[in-house]
């Protein structure tokens with residue numbers, strides 16, 4: 515009761531100061547780190563807080579509330595956030611009333627400890643507790659610190675319409691599921707994001723449809739393991755409501771692809787142990803499903819994969835790659851690699867290099883192993899590869915990949931590619947940039963095209979990963995004015 519009285523007093527103060535009550539009229543600065551899912555979550559947070567009366571700003575000096583949506587995947591991801599908090603500390607010295615909150619995976623991992631370690635932090639909120647943000651901010655307004663890091667088995671924010679942040683108005687993310695049940699031994703995600711749960715397919719299709727009607731032309735369906743998306747059916751295969759259809763990932767993708775042939779579909783991330791041929795056949799059947807698969811391998815050694823608890827062997831993985839190449843010969847494939855995982859021998863590292871040369875990935879995201887607290891690997895194995903060995907192996911992996919990427923990019927020169935125009939090139943205001951179905955960036959003179967149009971680009975030359983070309987045809991975007 516006492517809290518309530520203090521709260522009302524504070525509301526009065528705000529009324530006097532800026533003519534608005536409670537949260538209304540306050541300015542939010544929201545910064546995001548980590549994976550696409552985190553960026554997508556920030557759009558949910560922005561939606562919840564704009565309902566509560568906040569408007570956004572990019573200027574920390576102007577912000578009443580600073581929220582950092584954080585990543586905990588590797589130690590250096592956390593160090594970046596700590597560096598940013600140091601910077602905000604200097605602003606808060608001048609503006610003590612400014613509220614600073616940490617959201618996302620680092621908030622979930624460190625919980626109350628964050629309040630002890632980072633004295634300027636007032637608010638700690640985990641990925642499943644964003645609906646509670648307005649209440650938690652009220653609590654901070656009463657002079658208390660506020661924490662909610664409860665993980666949920668149901669929360670998917672299904673009916674919340676995200677506020678598109680930093681949007682180009684052409685491409686958007688749609689979260690189709692949350693959490694992860696896989697327990698790869700190196701990975702902190704199951705601890706920070708909780709159990710896997712899928713979102714109602716009707717709400718996903720609705721969101722994609724509404725984006726298309728607003729002029730968007732590409733959606734990326736997001737989940738830590740999209741191949742395990744399921745609706746109305748349990749992990750054991752029991753149907754929950756027999757009167758309704760069940761939906762798996764292949765079916766969901768088809769539902770979204772049918773919205774309109776001009777709406778491109780991408781997705782991330784596939785898991786090699788769960789990726790079915792059904793998904794590949796649906797991809798092949800629809801022109802608007804982009805011919806690009808991100809299929810993280812992590813290591814080329816079956817022994818290492820076993821210690822990583824990935825659930826597949828080198829042979830199984832290569833058989834999945836063979837299926838992609840057979841069903842979609844022109845598909846681009848990318849991957850994630852970790853070097854220097856616990857106990858990785860020189861031979862096992864060489865197996866990773868040989869797998870990369872065999873697959874010839876178009877693109878790879880490559881990391882040194884970073885031990886994460888509480889994970890299976892931290893409890894079971896020694897982080898025994900010296901830092902300089904991890905670094906040297908990473909360099910070797912990067913060198914192989916640079917060669918593969920350059921080789922693949924060169925094969926596109928001389929060809930005509932359909933590109934979705936995303937906006938002006940970062941390097942030249944005379945040029946547009948967009949991506950091919952294979953997710954390769956193409957740069958070309960603007961001509962008569964506009965963002966949101968599809969264009970055909972004749973590729974004249976390339977850098978290591980970018981295509982340079984000229985316009986040969988423009989297919990203007992027609993935005994429905996009925997809605």
Ligand code: SAH
Nearest residue numbers: 700701738783810850851852881882883884
């Ligand atoms: N769900 C996705 C990956 C999410 S994390 C999947 O299963 O593939 C993105 C990438 O970060 C991982 O694929 C892995 O390569 C890397 N990663 C995760 N934990 C790591 C760690 N402890 N050290 C180094 N890299 C890590």
Ligand code: SF4
Nearest residue numbers: 694696697698701703
């Ligand atoms: Fe982490 Fe593995 Fe889940 Fe990916 S599938 S999020 S690597 S536990």
Ligand code: F3S
Nearest residue numbers: 548549585586587619
């Ligand atoms: Fe990072 Fe969390 Fe994504 S740990 S990679 S932000 S799920």
